[in-house]
Amino acid sequence: MDSYDSSHFNTFGLDQPLPSFQKLKGEREQLPVTRNLNDFWDEFTKNDVLIVSGGTGSGKTTQIPQFVAYKAQEMNIRGRIACTQPRRLAAVKVAERVAQEAGCELGAQVGFKIRDDHKISEETQLIYMTDGSMVAQAFNDRNFSEYHTVFIDEAHECNNNIYILMALVRRAVKARVNSRSKLKVIVMSATISVNKFVDYFKDDAQVAQIHMPGITHKVDLLYLGETPRHTSSQPHQQSDPEPNIGHIVEEACRIVAKIVRNQFPTGNILVFMPGVIEVEMACQRIRKSIGEVDVISLYSAQSGAAQNAIFRSSTERRQCIVSTNIAETSITIPDIVYVIDTGIEKVKRLMPRIGAFEVRPRPISKASANQRAGRCGRTRPGVCFRMYTEQDFERNLRDEPDVEIARDDVSAVYLKALAFGFAAATLPFIDLPPFENLAYANELLLDLGYINDQFQVTNAGKRAAQNPFEPNWTYAIDVAKVKYPHLAQHIVAIATICSSMHSIFAAAPARFMASSLASRAEFADPMSDLITELNALYAFETEEPKLPDDRELDQWCNRRFLNRLVMGKILLQRNSAVETMQIRFDEAPVALNSQDRENIRRILARTFFRNIAFRIPSSGGEVRYRTIHGNFEVIASQDSMLNTGGHPWVMYDTLNRARSNTYMTKVTHVEPEWIADLPFFQDDRMKKNYHGNIVQKRVKEALDKAREP
Ligand SMILES: Nc1ncnc2c1ncn2[C@@H]1O[C@H](COP(=O)(O)OP(=O)(O)OP(=O)(O)O)[C@@H](O)[C@H]1O
Ligand SMILES: [Mg+2]
Numbered sequence: 001m002d003s004y005d006s007s008h009f010n011t012f013g014l015d016q017p018l019p020s021f022q023k024l025k026g027e028r029e030q031l032p033v034t035r036n037l038n039d040f041w042d043e044f045t046k047n048d049v050l051i052v053s054g055g056t057g058s059g060k061t062t063q064i065p066q067f068v069a070y071k072a073q074e075m076n077i078r079g080r081i082a083c084t085q086p087r088r089l090a091a092v093k094v095a096e097r098v099a100q101e102a103g104c105e106l107g108a109q110v111g112f113k114i115r116d117d118h119k120i121s122e123e124t125q126l127i128y129m130t131d132g133s134m135v136a137q138a139f140n141d142r143n144f145s146e147y148h149t150v151f152i153d154e155a156h157e158c159n160n161n162i163y164i165l166m167a168l169v170r171r172a173v174k175a176r177v178n179s180r181s182k183l184k185v186i187v188m189s190a191t192i193s194v195n196k197f198v199d200y201f202k203d204d205a206q207v208a209q210i211h212m213p214g215i216t217h218k219v220d221l222l223y224l225g226e227t228p229r230h231t232s233s234q235p236h237q238q239s240d241p242e243p244n245i246g247h248i249v250e251e252a253c254r255i256v257a258k259i260v261r262n263q264f265p266t267g268n269i270l271v272f273m274p275g276v277i278e279v280e281m282a283c284q285r286i287r288k289s290i291g292e293v294d295v296i297s298l299y300s301a302q303s304g305a306a307q308n309a310i311f312r313s314s315t316e317r318r319q320c321i322v323s324t325n326i327a328e329t330s331i332t333i334p335d336i337v338y339v340i341d342t343g344i345e346k347v348k349r350l351m352p353r354i355g356a357f358e359v360r361p362r363p364i365s366k367a368s369a370n371q372r373a374g375r376c377g378r379t380r381p382g383v384c385f386r387m388y389t390e391q392d393f394e395r396n397l398r399d400e401p402d403v404e405i406a407r408d409d410v411s412a413v414y415l416k417a418l419a420f421g422f423a424a425a426t427l428p429f430i431d432l433p434p435f436e437n438l439a440y441a442n443e444l445l446l447d448l449g450y451i452n453d454q455f456q457v458t459n460a461g462k463r464a465a466q467n468p469f470e471p472n473w474t475y476a477i478d479v480a481k482v483k484y485p486h487l488a489q490h491i492v493a494i495a496t497i498c499s500s501m502h503s504i505f506a507a508a509p510a511r512f513m514a515s516s517l518a519s520r521a522e523f524a525d526p527m528s529d530l531i532t533e534l535n536a537l538y539a540f541e542t543e544e545p546k547l548p549d550d551r552e553l554d555q556w557c558n559r560r561f562l563n564r565l566v567m568g569k570i571l572l573q574r575n576s577a578v579e580t581m582q583i584r585f586d587e588a589p590v591a592l593n594s595q596d597r598e599n600i601r602r603i604l605a606r607t608f609f610r611n612i613a614f615r616i617p618s619s620g621g622e623v624r625y626r627t628i629h630g631n632f633e634v635i636a637s638q639d640s641m642l643n644t645g646g647h648p649w650v651m652y653d654t655l656n657r658a659r660s661n662t663y664m665t666k667v668t669h670v671e672p673e674w675i676a677d678l679p680f681f682q683d684d685r686m687k688k689n690y691h692g693n694i695v696q697k698r699v700k701e702a703l704d705k706a707r708e709p
Contacts, residue, residue, distance in 0.1 A: 009021070009025050009028060009029075010102075010103070011066045011067070011069050011070040011073070011102050011109075012069065012070070012073065012102055012104060012109040012125065013073060014102075014103055014104060014109070017102065017103025017104065018100075018103040018104065018105070019103075020100040020101070020103055021100075021101065021102065021103025022103075024100060024101045028059070028062075028063065028101060030216075031058060031059035031063060031216065032054070032055065032058040032059060032212065032213065032214025032215060032216065033054060033058045033059030033060055033063045033064060033212050033214070034059060034063055035214065036212045036213070036214070037063070037064075037067050039210065039212075040052070040064065040067070040210060040212065041067075041071065043208050043210045044068070044184065044186075046206070046208070047184075047205075047206045047207060047208045048173050048177065048182065048183070048184060048185065048201075048205040048206045048207065049170075049173060049184075049185045049186075049187070049201045049205045049206070049207040049208075050184075050185070050186045050187070050207070050208055050209070050210060051187045051194050051197045051198055051207065051208070051209040051210070052064070052186055052187065052188045052189075052209075052210055052211075052212065053188075053189060053190065053191070053194060053209070053210075053211050053212070054188075054190065054211065054212035054213070054214070055190060055212075055213070055214060055215045055216075055374070056190045056370065056371060056373070056374020056375075056377075056378075057215070057216040057217075057332070057374055057377060057378040058190075058212060058214055058215065058216060059216075060153070060188050060190070060212070061083065061085075061094055061153055061188070061330055062094060062097055062098050062101065064151070064186070064188070065081050065083045065098070065126050065149075065151055066098060066101065066102060066126065068081055068149050068184075068186075069081055069109075069125050069126045072125075072148060072149070073125070077148050078148065078181065079145075079146060079147050079148035079149075079181065080124065080125055080126070080127060080146055080147050080148070081125060081126045081127070081147060081148065081149045081150075081151070082127050082129060082134060082144075082147050082149075082150045082151065083126070083127070083128050083129070083150075083151035083153055084128075084129055084130065084131040084133075084134045084150070084151065084152050084153055084162075084165065085128060085129070085130055085131065085153055085154060085329075085330055086130070086131055086154050086157045086159055086161075086162070086329065087130070087300070087326055087329070087330070088114040088115070088130055088300075089300070089307060089326055089327075089331065090154075090329060090330035090331050091112050091113070091114050091128045091129055091130050092112050092114065092117075092128075092304075093311065093330075093331050093332075094112075094128050094330060094331070095110055095111060095112035095119070095127075095128040096112075097332070098110045098126065098128070099111075106119050107119035107120060107121055107124065108121060108123055108124065109123060109124060109125050109126065110124065110125070110126045110127075110128075111124040111126075111127050111128075112127065112128045112129060113127055113128075113129040113130075113133050114129065114130045114133060115130065115132060115133060115136075115468070115573075115576075116572055116573060116576050130161075131152070131159070131161035131162050131165050132161045134150070134161075134165055135161050135164055135165055135168070135416065136466070138165075138168050138420065139419075139420075139465075139466050142168070142171075142172065142420070142421075143171075143172040143175050143176055143183070144168070144169065144172050144183060145176075145181070147183065148181060148182075148183065148184065149183070149184040149185070149186065150169055150183065150184070150185050150186070151185075151186045151187075151188060152165055152166065152169070152185070152186070152187045152188070153188045153189070153330065154188070154189055154329045154330060155187045155188060155189045155197065156189040156190075156191050156193070156367050156400060156401070157329065157401065158400070158401065158403040158404065158405075158430070158431075159403075159404045160404050160405055160408070160410070160412070160413040161413075163403075163404075163405055163413065163429045163430060163431075164413055164416055164417060164420070164429075166187075166197075166200065166428075166429075166430060167417065167420075167422060167428035167429065168420060169183070169185045170185075170200070170201055170204050170205065170428070171204075171428075173185055173201075173204065173205045174204045174205065177205070185201075185205075190370060190371065190374060191366070191367040191370050191371070191400075193399070193400060194209045196430060197209075197430075200430050215377065216377060216378055216379075217377040217378070217379070217380055217381040217382065218377060218381045218382075219373055219374070219376055219377035219381070219382045219383070219384055220381075220382070220383045220384070221373060221384050221386060222383060222384065222385050222386065223386050223388065223389050223390040223392075223393070224251075224255075224385060224386065224387050224388065224389070225389065242360070242361065243274075243344050243361050243362070243363070245274065245278060245344075245361060248274075248278075248342050248344060248387065249273070249278055249281050249282050249285065250285075251342075251387060252271050252273070252282060252340050252342055252387065253282060253285045253286055253289065253290070255340050255385050255387075256269055256271065256286055256290060256293070256320055256340065257289065257290050259338050260290055260292050260293055260318065260320075261290075261292075264338070264383075265337070266318065266337075267318070267335055267336070267337025267338060267380070267382075268318060268319040268320070268321065268333070268334075268335045268336050268337060268338070269293070269318070269319070269320040269321065269336070269337075269338040269339075269340065270321045270323060270327060270333060270336045270338070270339050270340070270375055270376070271320065271321070271322045271323065271339075271340040271342070272323060272324075272325065272327070272328065272339070272340065272341050272342055272372050273322055273323070273324060273342060273344075274324075274342065274344040274345055274346045274361045275324060275346045275361075276299045276301065276324060276502065276507075277507055279297050279298070279299055279322045279323065279324055280297065280507070282322045283295050283296075283297045283322050286320055286322070290320075292317070292318065293317065293318045293319065293320040294317050294318070294319050294320065295319075295320050295322065296309055296310050296319060296320070296321050296322070297321075297322050297323070298310055298321055298322070298323035298324070298326060298327055299323065299324045299326055300324070300326050300501065300502075301500075301501065301502035301563070301565055301566050301569065302565055306565070310333055311333065311334065319335075321333065321336075325345055325368070327375060328368060328371045328372055328375070329371050331375075332375075332378045332379070333375065334379060335379065335380075336375055336376045336378070336379075336382065337376055337380065337381070337382050337383065338376065338382065338383050338384075338385065339372055339373055339375050339376045339382065339383070339384040339385070340384075340385045340387070341364075341369060341372045341373065341384060341385065341386050341387060342387050343363055343364055343369065343386060343387050343388040343392070343397075344361050344362065344363060344364065345361070345362065345363075345364045345368065346359055346360065346361050346362075347359070347360060347361075347362055347402065347407070348407070348408060349407045349408070350407065350408055350409045350437060350440070351657060352434075352436040352437050352439070352440040353436065353630070354627075354630055354632050354655060354657070354662065355440070355610065355611070355627070355630055355632075355655060356632075356654075356655030356656065356657045356662050357409075357654055357655065357656055357657070358656070358657040358658070359656065359658075363388075363392075363396065363397055364397065364401070365397055365398045365399060365400050365401045365402075366393065366397045366398065366399050366400075367399065367400050367401060368401055369386065369393060369397060372384070373386075403430075403431050405429055405431060405432075405433050406431055406433060406434060406437075407437075408437075409437070409440070409441065409470075410433045410437050410438060410440075410441045411440075411441035411444050411445055411470065411471050411472075412465075412470050412471060414427070414433075414438065414441045414442075414445070415441075415445055415450055415451070415457065415461055415464065415465045415471055416465045417429070418451060418455070418456070418457040418461065418465070419457050419461060419462045419465030419466070420465075423455075424451075424455035424456075425455070442455070444471065444472065444610065445461065445471060447609075447610065447679070447680060448464075448471055448472060448475045449461070449475075450464050450465075450471055450475075460478070464478075467577075467580075467581060468499075468573075468576075468577055468580065469495050469499055469577070470499065472607055472608060473491075473495035473498065473499065473607075475607050476491050476494075476495065476603055476604060476607035476608075477491050477492055477495060477581065477583070479491075479603050479606060479607060480603050481583070483603070484599050484603065485584055486584065486586070486596075487596060487599055487600055487603065488583045488584060489578060489583050489584065489585050489586065490534060490592065490596075490600060491600065491603060492574055492577050492578055492581065492583055493534055493537060493538075493570075493574050494530050494531075494533070494534055494600075494604075495577075496570050496573045496574045496577060497530070497533050497534070497537065497570055498530070498653050498666065499573075500566060500569070500570055500573075502563065502566045503563065503566065504533055504536060504537060504562060504563050504566050504567050504570065505520070505533075505536070505561055505562065505563065505639070506557075506558075506561045506562060506563040512561075513638075513639075515561075516561040516639075517639060519559070519560045519561050520532060520536070520560075520561075520641070522539070522560065523535035523536040523539060524641050525597065525641070526641065526642075527597065527598075527601060527642075527647075527668065527669045528597070528600070528601055528604075528642075528667075528668035528669065529640050529641055529642060529665075529666045529667050529668065530600075530604065530653070530666050530668055531592070531597055531600060531601075531668075532641055533666070534592075536560070536562060536567075537567055537570060537571070540557070540562060540564075540567045540571075541567075541571060543556055601668050601669065601670060601674075602670075602674045604651055604668055604670070605651050605668070605670035605671075605674045605675050606674060606675060606678065608651050608652075608653070609651075609675050609678050609680050609681070610629075610680065611627075611651050611652050611653070611654075611655075612627070612628050612649060612650070612651050612670060612675070613625035613626055613627045613628065613634055613649075613650055613651075613652065613664065614626060614628065614648060614649050614650075614696075614698070614699055614702070615645060615647070615648045615649075615650075616633070622635060623635065623636070623643065623644065623645030625650065625664070626696070627655075628681075628696065628699055629680075629685070629686065629687050629696075630687075631687055631695060631696060632662065633662070634652075634655060634661075634662045634663065634664050635661060635662070635663060635664070636650070636652075636663070636664050636667050637656070637663040637664060637665050637667075638663075640664070640665070640666070640667045641667075642667040642668075642669060643667070647669040649669070649670050649671065649672055649702075650664065650667050650668060650669055650670060651667070651668045651670045652664035652665060652666060652667050652668075653665050653666035654666075671706075672702045672703055672705070672706040673706040676703045676706035676707045677707070681703050683700065686699070686700060
């Protein structure tokens with residue numbers, strides 16, 4: 001501990017650090033990472049890239065960047081330090097904590113930056129930010145010249161932003177290797193496939209790995225016995241059986257009751273559920289049956305204020321926090337002693353042949369299980385209840401989460417890579433997308449004109465890569481800007497609605513489904529679910545200033561099954577997108593007239609031309625459609641206003657595969673005349689059979705008719 005004695009904890013050399021500095025100093029000195037900072041520094045000075053692993057809660061995220069900041073200050077190194085996080089909540093919370101530890105105001109020496117918000121000033125030396133923000137910065141500064149050190153934290157999450165960031169920093173390290181201001185990169189995680197990362201960097205940089213041993217407090221792992229977790233009666237005979245969610249929620253609630261009622265020592269409880277719906281289900285159940293705890297939900301759609309409630313416990317009562325995997329990495333929630341890990345997560349997957357997405361609950365990875373357990377044992381010893389057997393953990397859980405790039409739509413990350421100057425033939429990702437997914441992205445980007453047939457990015461593609469939306473939404477906005485400028489702001493609003501992870505219509509339990517759908521009649525557009533949602537959003541925007549009383553606004557939303565928080569966030573994001581994309585914005589949009597609405601549908605049809613389906617004759621009551629080219633049978637989702645089948649040609653936002661059906665979400669009626677001129681609908685692109693004849697004859701006839709002068 002020679003070079004990091006307690007006097008050096010005053011990282012930024014403040015004359016008068018805030019009292020929190022003294023208060024937290026003792027705790028920091030006890031952290032395992034603190035004991036190993038000398039070894040870390042040795043490796044740091046000798047290498048360009050360091051891969052750091054260490055136990056959860058050992059102090060990686062909070063201590064190591066601070067230590068580097070202190071050393072940099074001592075050595076007069078110019079520039080800043082960035083430390084990236086996969087989630088916004090973590091970036092903000094960690095920055096708050098580190099500012100307290102350093103004894104400065106948030107936004108002074110220590111700050112944060114996330115999409116739509118930041119607290120940074122001239123003097124900021126250490127910035128916690130989302131990996132997405134860091135990638136966005138690289139468009140203006142490819143070599144990250146503002147920074148002397150970049151930390152990529154929680155690298156095991158392997159999301160698309162982390163992959164592209166790795167590629168960017170690898171290139172920047174090489175570019176700056178002979179300059180006076182070298183770039184150092186630290187890749188950190190509690191559970192990391194070290195070799196994979198070392199291999200990735202070793203040809204371009206001096207790279208080493210370092211493990212920082214030690215744990216903060218003991219965590220007891222309690223595996224629960226075999227429970228009937230699967231809907232299938234013979235779970236092990238299926239390759240990936242569907243977990244029985246209802247049962248899992250029930251079981252988790254029973255464990256909460258056990259902790260509370262069997263007088264387990266005091267301490268708060270954190271329960272991990274697969275998704276928001278299960279979080280709400282569990283919260284309702286616990287509130288109803290276990291009166292002794294304060295129940296709090298935690299997921300990304302919530303407002304910052306709601307999320308802050310968990311960090312500022314105001315009562316003496318035990319808290320039970322029910323969370324999605326937003327709480328899985330990085331954050332320290334005070335006084336968590338019990339973690340209940342259901343062992344399930346929801347994962348989105350692209351099925352490129354159909355162009356459909358599938359969201360399925362499935363078992364988590366070992367890495368995620370360790371992260372979940374690591375949310376306790378941070379400020380005192382903890383207990384983690386794993387709702388699976390030890391054998392399940394050892395034998396059946398994958399080591400690492402499935403990388404996003406291997407399962408999701410890659411068009412956005414692929415376009416970014418090309419826009420950053422990487423070649424399509426040598427994509428710089430640690431793992432490559434499956435060939436089919438890449439082919440899917442290629443075709444889409446080619447159709448949108450964002451790449452050419454040499455797989456080079458076009459100028460339009462370069463601009464699109466920098467936008468906050470997926471490529472096809474950027475395209476829709478561009479079409480509007482050129483042809484119907486006064487409609488661009490509405491397309492931005494629709495794009496924001498569709499890009500949100502959460503629906504503006506609150507999820508209604510089955511028995512309220514009918515009233516929930518009936519309440520949408522007020523906003524209904526019979527031609528487009530997207531315009532229906534737009535109407536609802538605008539109704540909320542108009543109502544909000546008229547109802548300053550929070551409760552009244554809540555009531556207004558509840559009566560209409562509208563999700564107030566989601567709409568609030570969407571409006572903020574819309575405003576920021578309108579600004580960054582320099583869209584003409586009319587503060588008080590006049591009600592859309594019928595021509596405007598038709599033109600909006602036209603823009604959507606000419607953008608999402610790959611998402612068009614036509615009605616097919618079907619027996620029975622159900623109205624069925626087939627996708628063009630894909631020739632895949634689909635139906636409109638239950639909550640679509642257009643599921644009565646009055647429209648022969650429709651366009652959808654996404655296809656979701658659930659059980660044996662494929663559902664079109666957010667359906668819009670379109671006309672063949674609007675799209676018949678596009679290359680996608682010419683004979684040479686139509687699906688042919690073995691003899692070379694067009695399979696979808698009726699589609700061709702309709703298109704030919706539409707093309708007649
Ligand atoms: N907000 C907080 N309140 C109380 N203690 C905290 C807080 N944030 C951090 N700590 C303390 O600092 C320790 C180190 O936290 P840090 O986030 O740096 O660990 P880590 O090694 O990055 O963990 P992980 O692998 O889970 O990301 C925690 O174990 C906890 O004791
Ligand atoms: Mg961390």
